[in-house]
Amino acid sequence: MMDKTTEHDYRAALDFLYGRINFERSANMPYSLAELKLTRMTRLLELAGNPERDQKIIHIAGTKGKGSASHFVNSILTQSGFRTGRFTSPHLYRIEERFAIDGIPCSPEDLLSCIETLRPLILEMDHEASLESSHGPTYFEITTAIALLYFARSKADYTILEVGLGGRLDSTNVCQPIVSLITSISFDHTRQLGSTLESIAREKAGIIKPQRPVISGVTNPAARAVIETIAEQRESPLYQLDRDFAVNYHSPTRLDESQPVAEFYQLKNGQAQKKFDSELGTLGRHQAANAAVAVAACEQLKESRIDVAAIQRGLSSTHCPARIQITHRNPLVILDTAHNVASVDALCEVLAESQQPSPSVLLFASTQEKDVRGMLQSLVQQFRTIICTRYLSNPRGVAIEEVAKYARQCAAEQNQTVEVIEAATPDEAWSLSQRLAGEDGLICVTGSFFIAAEIGKRFRHDKRLPKQNHQVIP
Structure with a gap:
């Protein structure tokens, strides 16, 4: 202490x-000499x-x-x-x-x-x-x-x-x-x-x-x-x-x-x-x-x-936090920081290759300038319920209604029966996903480092360390 x-x-x-100056928190991060x-x-x-x-x-x-x-x-x-x-x-x-x-x-x-x-x-x-x-x-x-x-x-x-x-x-x-x-x-x-x-x-x-x-x-x-x-x-x-x-x-x-x-x-x-x-x-x-x-x-x-x-x-012995990380069982909880199409495709491949619990619930939030639609095109094939929310730790989050719109469009285009739910906060989204998954289901949290961090914080707390009130960095 x-x-x-x-x-x-x-x-x-x-x-x-x-x-x-923190370009990581800017929606229009520069990349020039x-x-x-x-x-x-x-x-x-x-x-x-x-x-x-x-x-x-x-x-x-x-x-x-x-x-x-x-x-x-x-x-x-x-x-x-x-x-x-x-x-x-x-x-x-x-x-x-x-x-x-x-x-x-x-x-x-x-x-x-x-x-x-x-x-x-x-x-x-x-x-x-x-x-x-x-x-x-x-x-x-x-x-x-x-x-x-x-x-x-x-x-x-x-x-x-x-x-x-x-x-x-x-x-x-x-x-x-x-x-x-x-x-x-x-x-x-x-x-x-x-x-x-x-x-x-x-x-x-x-x-x-x-x-x-x-x-x-x-x-x-x-x-x-x-x-x-x-x-x-x-x-x-x-x-x-x-x-x-x-x-x-x-x-x-x-x-x-x-x-x-x-x-x-x-x-x-x-x-x-x-x-x-x-x-x-x-x-x-x-x-x-x-x-x-x-x-x-x-x-x-x-x-x-x-x-x-x-x-x-x-x-x-290598463990990568929030990289298709299994944090809990009953229900099975997967925390993943996938935030682009290639990473989401890798997540979906893992889910498809192994037997997974049912019902499956996706808790999803994403960041401006990311290919949200591209990510959801893969995810609607894996989950029957998608809970859309917006993280609170950074202003770059995509609006909940926009994420939900993309999810419904992707499901309809691929003839997938997916229930899309909007949750005002990550806390509300997490409580709802627990209720829907029950003890035997699967909850997968993905779409951004930010949402993985905000949900992951629920799983850990060390009283020995001084509190940090600062926001998570992308």
Whole structure:
């Protein structure tokens, strides 16, 4: 427990951090050199003594799967005996989740210490920027600096950095990684990254560094070609899913009874050689692909301690919060942050491959600029009841009546009999879904990080930690 003085300082530090320019909370987030200047990030790290310089960094980008891949890499390295820092975004419940050592979020006291160290440097940069009619470091740039400072202080053996948005202009891209990962390419953030898979791939491939190995889980031919071209231009060794390595996934018979199993292969001259199989701590064929990319990345580290047994322990013990996460049984509750069509399709595939309880109830809310209709076109095929609501933690939520309209249209177009219900608040939606599912049914919460976080908060509460009144960040 914090004493009152420390807790006051902690709250003041969070007020300072959350008061920064935060493009993550903007419905029209920019993505240009005019706003996302890597020079600003470089300057902040220079003032902080370049804490990133001696770190062995694993850099991860991708439309979906980068958070899961970071968890897999973290778990494998931790099980191999390496002290591992992991910077991810967004956080679900507490900002400390973004800065983890061996999977354990930093303490509020450590976060406070990092912010206090950086604050005078940020204010100095604010003054410099004001002379040029510009602005100082943004929220995400500061959290990136916090992560690198915290991991340096914690003497991490390896540092995992997850890209926030895109790659080329992301603040994490000031690093010099020992290996880069691109998990997948699909449509999301098209206003910022472009409306074609090629343009999105080009932005993600911006993390490829000259002569540093790259692991790619991208299978779309057009996007794959872009990554191949950039890797060749930068003389970066490229290892690709389904060309250099592969994975086979075996789903559990029932979602709530057993772990899935994956078989991992090396591909050479068109021949597949099985390396090992392993249980996975996460559900879904897409997660097996993320695991395969993570394994390939860890193999590039050439560490003798990363053996098959450590990899198997890491894969089977990996748990990704709110990624098709089973939180309860009776009724079976699945919490998922799917917020684009590809992620929703992966969720629906998991549900279709295994026996699931009935009745099935979907609790859904989404975010402006997302393909809400595209997501619901898949979801109406899996659920007989859809409860539409709007999260409260961020102004970017789609209006409830608009979500419900799309749900009814999608159901009618596909001749699906679906009851669509509007709930004014997440609390009302949750109570209603419990009543409709009963003890034997299924409740699935998805559509946005925000709704997953707001419902997930009902399942956890730690009185030892100071309360955070700030909103969840997308």
